[in-house]
Amino acid sequence: MNINTVSGTAGSVKSNNLQLGMLLLKLRTFIALFLVVVYFSIMAPNFLSMANMLIMVKHVAIYAFLAIGMTFVIITGGIDLSVGSIVGLAGMVAGGLIYNGLHIPFMNVTIYFHLPMVILITLAVGIACGALNGFLITRFKVAPFIATLGLLYIARGAALLLSDGKTFPNLVGSEKLGNTGFPWLGSGTILGIPLSICILVVLGLAAAYLAKCTPLGRHIYSVGGNERAALLSGVRVNRVKMFVYMFAGFCAAIAGLIIASQLVASHPASGETFELTAIAAAVLGGTSLAGGRGTIGGTIIGALVIGVLGDGMVMMGVSTFWQMVIKGIVIVAAVVVDQFQRDLQSRVALAED
Amino acid sequence: MSENENGNIILKARDITKLYPGTVALNGVDFNVYRGKVNVLVGENGAGKSTLTKILAGVEVPTKGVLQLEGEDVRIQSFHDAASYGIGMIHQELNLFPNMNVAENIFVAREIATAGIHIDHKTQVEHAQKLLDRLEADIDATAQVADLRIGQQQMVEIAKALALDTRILIMDEPTSALSAAEVDVLFRVIGDLKKHGVSIVYISHRLEELVKIGDYITVLRDGNLMQEAPMKDIDVPWIIANMVGDDNDREIKHASTSTGEEVLRVENLRLARVSGGFTVDHLNFTLCRGEILGIYGLMGAGRSELFECLMGLQKEVKGNVLIEGKDITIGTVDDHIRAGLALIPEDRQREGLVQVLDVSNNMTLSSIRKFRKWIHIQNDKLKKAVHTMISDLSIKVASPQVLISSLSGGNQQKVVIGKALLTEPKVLLMDEPTRGIDVGAKGDVFGIMNKLAARGLGIIFVTSELKEIMAISDRIMVMSKGKITGEYLREEATEEMIVAASASGHKVTEHSLH
Numbered sequence: 001m002n003i004n005t006v007s008g009t010a011g012s013v014k015s016n017n018l019q020l021g022m023l024l025l026k027l028r029t030f031i032a033l034f035l036v037v038v039y040f041s042i043m044a045p046n047f048l049s050m051a052n053m054l055i056m057v058k059h060v061a062i063y064a065f066l067a068i069g070m071t072f073v074i075i076t077g078g079i080d081l082s083v084g085s086i087v088g089l090a091g092m093v094a095g096g097l098i099y100n101g102l103h104i105p106f107m108n109v110t111i112y113f114h115l116p117m118v119i120l121i122t123l124a125v126g127i128a129c130g131a132l133n134g135f136l137i138t139r140f141k142v143a144p145f146i147a148t149l150g151l152l153y154i155a156r157g158a159a160l161l162l163s164d165g166k167t168f169p170n171l172v173g174s175e176k177l178g179n180t181g182f183p184w185l186g187s188g189t190i191l192g193i194p195l196s197i198c199i200l201v202v203l204g205l206a207a208a209y210l211a212k213c214t215p216l217g218r219h220i221y222s223v224g225g226n227e228r229a230a231l232l233s234g235v236r237v238n239r240v241k242m243f244v245y246m247f248a249g250f251c252a253a254i255a256g257l258i259i260a261s262q263l264v265a266s267h268p269a270s271g272e273t274f275e276l277t278a279i280a281a282a283v284l285g286g287t288s289l290a291g292g293r294g295t296i297g298g299t300i301i302g303a304l305v306i307g308v309l310g311d312g313m314v315m316m317g318v319s320t321f322w323q324m325v326i327k328g329i330v331i332v333a334a335v336v337v338d339q340f341q342r343d344l345q346s347r348v349a350l351a352e353d
Numbered sequence: 354m355s356e357n358e359n360g361n362i363i364l365k366a367r368d369i370t371k372l373y374p375g376t377v378a379l380n381g382v383d384f385n386v387y388r389g390k391v392n393v394l395v396g397e398n399g400a401g402k403s404t405l406t407k408i409l410a411g412v413e414v415p416t417k418g419v420l421q422l423e424g425e426d427v428r429i430q431s432f433h434d435a436a437s438y439g440i441g442m443i444h445q446e447l448n449l450f451p452n453m454n455v456a457e458n459i460f461v462a463r464e465i466a467t468a469g470i471h472i473d474h475k476t477q478v479e480h481a482q483k484l485l486d487r488l489e490a491d492i493d494a495t496a497q498v499a500d501l502r503i504g505q506q507q508m509v510e511i512a513k514a515l516a517l518d519t520r521i522l523i524m525d526e527p528t529s530a531l532s533a534a535e536v537d538v539l540f541r542v543i544g545d546l547k548k549h550g551v552s553i554v555y556i557s558h559r560l561e562e563l564v565k566i567g568d569y570i571t572v573l574r575d576g577n578l579m580q581e582a583p584m585k586d587i588d589v590p591w592i593i594a595n596m597v598g599d600d601n602d603r604e605i606k607h608a609s610t611s612t613g614e615e616v617l618r619v620e621n622l623r624l625a626r627v628s629g630g631f632t633v634d635h636l637n638f639t640l641c642r643g644e645i646l647g648i649y650g651l652m653g654a655g656r657s658e659l660f661e662c663l664m665g666l667q668k669e670v671k672g673n674v675l676i677e678g679k680d681i682t683i684g685t686v687d688d689h690i691r692a693g694l695a696l697i698p699e700d701r702q703r704e705g706l707v708q709v710l711d712v713s714n715n716m717t718l719s720s721i722r723k724f725r726k727w728i729h730i731q732n733d734k735l736k737k738a739v740h741t742m743i744s745d746l747s748i749k750v751a752s753p754q755v756l757i758s759s760l761s762g763g764n765q766q767k768v769v770i771g772k773a774l775l776t777e778p779k780v781l782l783m784d785e786p787t788r789g790i791d792v793g794a795k796g797d798v799f800g801i802m803n804k805l806a807a808r809g810l811g812i813i814f815v816t817s818e819l820k821e822i823m824a825i826s827d828r829i830m831v832m833s834k835g836k837i838t839g840e841y842l843r844e845e846a847t848e849e850m851i852v853a854a855s856a857s858g859h860k861v862t863e864h865s866l867h
Contacts, residue, residue: 214728215721222718225707232664232704233719233772234690292709 025341029285029301029334036305040312047315054194058262060307061200062255064300066278067285068207069251071299072244074282075211077224077291078137078144080245082151083252083278086129087271088159090256094122095168095266098179112177119185119257126253127246129155134245138238148245152275159268167267171260186262196258200300203251208296220244224291280327281306284334305330363388363552364409364440364521369418371404378404379415380576385569386521391543391553393563393584396573397596397791402556403445405573406523409554410442411435439520443513443527445556446702447506451499456481458498459513484512487545489538502653503530503700511539515546522546523554528562529788532651532817533852540566558791560589561820572596593792608803609827609843611644615677616693616811617780622672624662624835632658634835635672640780640811645802647826648815650855655835656815657699660782664696665689676779690719693779697769697786699815705769706757713739713753716768720775742771746801763794770801781805783814787821799825819848831855 024031041048066083073080097118101110113121129151136147173179188195211217219240222230231237255274260266285302287294309330313323364386371379379401386392386409394402407413409420411429420427422438429435435442449458456478457464465480466472481494490508498506507530514522528536543553543566557563563570564584572579572595579595617640624633633655640646650656662670665686674682681692698704706715716739717724724735739753746767750760757765766786773781783802787795802825806812816822822829829846831839831854839854 213730213732215725215730216728218714218718218721218730221710221714222707225709226703228704229698229707230718231686232666232696232698234685234687234776235718236685236687288709292707 022341022344025337025344026286028337028341029298029305032284032330032334033301033305033308036308036312040308040315044312044315047312052315054197056308056311057197057304058194059311060303061196062259063274063277063281063307064200064303065203065251065255065258066248066274067281067299067303068203068296069244069248070275070278071282071285071287071294071296072207072211072220073144073248074279074287074289075220075224075291075294076241076244077227078241078244079148079279079289080130080133080248081145081148081275082129082133082155083248083255084271084274084276085152085155085159086126086249086252087256087259087274088268089129089155089162090122090126090253091260091266091270092159092162092168092268093125094118094182094257095171095260096162097121098171098173098182099168101177112179114178115173115181118179118182122257123250123253126249126251126256128249129252130246130249131242133249134242137245138241156268156272163268165268167265169265171264171266182261183264184261186258186260186264196262199254199258203254204296204300211296216240216243221292224293226292277306280331283338284331286338288338302334361388362386363423365421365424366405366409367419367421369405369408369415369420371401371408371413372416377576379408381418382573382576382578383581384409384571384578385581386552386554387569388552389547389550390568391547391555391566393567393570394554394556394573395558395560395563395570395592395596396579397793400573400596401576402573403525404576406442406525406554406556409435409521410440410523412442436517439518440523441514441517441519441521442523443510443525445525445529447503447510449498449506449509449513451497454495454497455485455492455501455509455512456494458509459484459494459516461513463517480516481512484515485509487515488512488542490535504532504535504653507531508535511542515542519551521552521554523556525556526558527555528557528559532855533819534651534856536562558795559818560592560792563592564589596792609644610803610807610809611827612642612809614642615639616642617813618673618675618678619663620673620675622659622662622670622674624658624667624670631835633662633670636837638830638837638840640813642779642809642811643806644827645806645812645814645825647822647829648813648832649817649819649822649829649851650815650832651817653834654832654855656832657784658835659832660696660784660813660815663689663782664694690776690778693777695719695773695776695778695781697766697773697781697783699784699788701762701765701769701788705772706765708756708758710757711754712743712748712750712757712760712768715757716742716753716771717775719772720777723775738775739771742775746771746774747797761791761794763790763797766790766794766798767801770798774805778810780811780813783812785816786814787816787818819851822851823848 046052069083070080097113101112103110133148133151136142137144171182173182185195190198211220219230219235222235223237223240227237256271259270281303282294282299283289284305285295285298285300287299306327309327310323313326362385366382366384369379369382382401382405384405394405396402404413408415411431411434414430420429427438429438450461459481460477464472465477478494485492485494488508488511490505492501492505492508498509501509507527511527527539531539546553555567567584569581570584570587570592571581572592574596619636619638622633622636623631626632636659648656661667663674665684665688670682672682673680676692676694679692681689707718717735721730724731724738743750743753748764748767748771750764757768760768786798802812823846826843829841829843829851830837831851833855839850841850
């Protein structure tokens with residue numbers, strides 16, 4: 001009896017410490033972001049200026065779009081390596097439609113679409129790429145890594161083919177053809193806030209809502225947590241997988257549109273290696289590559305950490321080589337801490353037992 | 354205790370205490386392992402049996418206390434320490450590599466290799482086959498473990514432990530996945546091991562089994578040692594009284610509530626096997642509202658496959674499945690759930706639960722659509738349903754937001770049942786619903802089954818435990834090699850009839866093979 005009471009108190013003190021540790025660990029990405037911002041605002045003048053902040057968030061937004069799509073894919077236990085290439089392809093599709101129009105050979109006509117139509121077609125192309133990924137993965141049981149690796153090459157090749165490897169320049173459109181306004185996507189503002197940031201806020205909220213409050217969201221987590229149990233519970237596993245890859249393609253197409261618009265030109269190589277940054281942002285934000293765990297909020301903060309770190313280092317004049325080394329260290333450290341948290345979590349679970 | 358008896362103790366655990374943050378798993382427990390005897394360890398889930406055996410096997414290190422092997426203090430701090438003292442353990446969870454073959458699994462990490470690099474597959478397979486034959490297990494040593502049924506995998510696990518020259522063999526619920534025939538073989542093997550001087554520590558929830566096989570019994574409750582006694586002095590009620598602390602009548606009873614109104618009809622259901630023949634062989638049966646139909650059969654009799662067919666998991670199924678006269682044979686799992694079928698799978702961990710999610714999310718996984726408005730989940734409605742289910746099934750859980758993995762086996766099983774019930778099924782399919790849960794939780798599960806049947810649900814349940822099937826079923830169906838080989842009302846069924854029917858198909862095939 002004596003032993004019981006003594007160890008009981010000792011246990012509860014210990015478990016309080018554990019709880020606190022858990023809380024700090026759960027907020028780790030936030031803390032990392034805070035530290036990064038504080039460090040750069042001391043070291044780099046103008047870092048905290050409004051103008052600089054907006055520029056940084058605009059950079060971050062590109063990665064964040066991809067990372068949001070990637071998060072859902074990773075939560076289902078998959079991976080999507082093709083999003084960077086879809087960014088390039090989407091830019092080229094939009095650029096091509098504005099610069100060259102759609103040429104239909106046998107009727108010998110060239111159609112120039114209005115801007116909303118261009119955007120819709122581009123988004124549809126992104127979704128179609130994702131659907132192809134999903135189809136290969138669900139219908140033919142191709143491993144996600146391989147299926148999307150294939151799409152990585154196919155989409156990039158298609159982007160290069162569209163212009164024979166050249167850039168579509170000066171995508172302002174012409175009054176006569178009625179397809180002006182494309183640069184507005186990248187440079188426009190709503191109430192003084194850059195449009196890309198507005199889109200990010202809307203997409204982020206929608207994705208977070210989807211994850212937390214809809215049946216589809218619950219199904220995404222269950223597929224990643226235990227596919228067999230999900231199947232036996234009546235979750236339509238293949239549909240869920242189709243959705244996440246199509247959504248990732250959709251997000252990539254948005255990023256492609258915005259990059260092309262910001263540059264007022266589309267280059268077939270744009271978006272190269274972006275898929276890796278997106279994976280890094282998701283992982284940094286606490287998404288588990290084993291599936292079943294991750295949040296949209298975490299991912300966006302993860303993207304902010306990577307983006308702010310990158311831009312801050314540029315402002316301080318750190319060499320690009322060192323930038324790569326430091327980014328790599330941050331990503332690996334994030335996964336190590338994640339693993340540590342999981343060990344701790346199982347100990348807390350034991351304590352609650 | 355006399356000096357003489359002390360000499361017969363090969364391993365002695367003294368005053369073992371194990372603390373986890375916030376809990377005392379073991380509180381000053383003494384445990385004796387008698388030489389060449391079967392030392393039974395019982396207790397409800399959470400009593401500390403697994404912790405104690407893990408300490409003996411070097412998986413866990415005690416917070417306090419000593420282990421004495423042959424009277425000498427020893428420190429066992431790792432699996433390798435334990436192995437070097439000749440202590441081996443068969444864990445409750447299967448620890449096999451599904452991607453390797455049986456022989457490779459048996460000799461994993463101590464491969465028979467020439468010059469330490471070239472694995473001698475031929476010798477390994479020969480040795481493995483010898484071990485399997487000794488277990489009378491009809492398993493090919495070159496078969497992939499992934500292709501074996503759980504019962505067969507359990508046999509491989511036992512063979513793996515036998516391959517080590519163990520002096521003390523710890524078996525944590527070795528029979529939970531075995532059929533009656535396989536259990537008999539295992540008991541013969543245990544008898545054989547005893548003759549060779551191997552001491553056995555044996556954990557099981559099947560009390561009749563313990564009385565049959567055990568020589569000494571130790572009862573744990575809430576981390577405390579309750580009693581130690583030679584098995585010949587005690588009986589099942591004594592064990593239960595010490596385990597649960599009172600003399601509650603936990604006998605399972607069932608009064609028939611069948612309405613005679615047909616809810617499920619299965620016509621000519623069949624599932625072809627890749628290697629020819631049928632896994633589910635032209636089955637015909639019906640189920641009424643409020644009826645409990647028990648299906649008994651050995652491993653590989655096609656019971657689980659039958660459930661898979663009924664749930665729409667097998668695409669190649671032929672024949673008809675009708676719910677209230679509506680044909681639902683072709684369709685996805687989701688369609689079948691909507692039609693009113695729900696499955697409690699055999700393997701809770703692998704098929705029933707999503708470990709990374711909490712209790713609430715696991716429980717509502719099948720029925721989440723019920724709580725939505727457009728695409729929005731109505732949280733208050735969902736919370737209320739989960740709370741009602743938790744109290745209905747008396748699930749012991751601090752909050753619905755607790756991770757599912759922190760619950761005991763019995764409570765996890767209740768969550769799986771809750772998940773099925775939230776879909777408001779008309780027919781409930783339960784595959785080994787009491788596997789690996791303690792006596793108290795078993796009683797609860799049967800109580801729930803009775804309550805549901807009384808509410809008009811049709812229940813089909815599969816079990817390998819004769820006592821259970823005799824007690825709770827209105828009607829008993831016996832399967833063997835995919836066929837129905839016997840069907841009895843409870844009143845007319847005897848254990849002998851059921852066992853005979855479950856083996857009948859096997860004799861036929863043996864004849865046809867030779």
